[in-house]
Structures are given as structure tokens and as C-alpha cells.
Amino acid sequence: MFGNAASCSRLPSGLNPTALDDHAASLQRRLDAVRAAQPVFGQHLNRRHRRPGRKESPVNRSGTIPMWILVMGLASLVAALVTAMLKNSLDAPVAEAVLSAGMAFGCTFGLGLGILGALQQPRSRSTHRGSR
Structure with missing residues (x-):
């Protein structure tokens, strides 16, 4: 040299x-x-970014999806119980307290399932640059 x-x-x-x-x-x-x-x-x-598949998703490592669904169910149950106790403390009828608790449970559980699904679902192909 x-x-x-x-x-x-x-x-x-x-x-x-x-x-x-x-x-x-x-x-x-x-x-x-x-x-x-x-x-x-x-x-x-020049390299294409390889996104992990469903089986490689960080949420699905070692079969944690059932555990997360259980955690969401328990959190939803707590939200429903708190809602029922608050409604009951305001001297609302029992039917109204139960309906409010059910709505709180459903909304909390649905939100948790939506978050879990968003963490698992790969990005759609329409967001890639070359697929216009």
C-alpha cells in the first residue's frame, strides 16, 4: 500500500x-x-424490514395469550365491581347498578382484547411504500 x-x-x-x-x-x-x-x-x-409473524410476536412468547386474557378478565371484573359499588352508594336501583357494571365489564374487556389484537396483528400491506 x-x-x-x-x-x-x-x-x-x-x-x-x-x-x-x-x-x-x-x-x-x-x-x-x-x-x-x-x-x-x-x-x-435496500433491505426489507422483516416483521415478526404471529408465532414470533412478543405477545405470544411461550403461550402467554391465555394469561393475558385472564388478566384482562380479572381487570374487567374489578372495573365492574367498582362500578356496581359506586352506583349502589348513590342509592341507584339494583337493576341500574347491574347494567352499569355489565357495561363497564364489557367495555374494559373489549378494550383489552382490542389492544391484544393490535399487538399481534401484522401491519397491513397498504402501508408499504411499493404497494400503491
């Missing part, structure tokens, strides 16, 4: 030209290794 170091007339008197060539070659190898490890700017744009 640098040619023959012995032919260079500017070398200080105490340097060994062969050692200098070896050191320059070592530095060049390190620089090549670093350049190979770093992506070139814009190189990532």
Missing part, C-alpha cells in the same frame, strides 16, 4: 522500514474490519 518503506527518504534514522510496513498493514487490516462491520449510509434502505 505504501510502497517500499526503504525507498522513502523521510524516515527517521531509528525506524526499521520492515516494522513500519508491518505496522501499516496491521492498521489497514483493522480499518478494513471496522469498515466491514459498519453499514454504509443508506445501505439499510
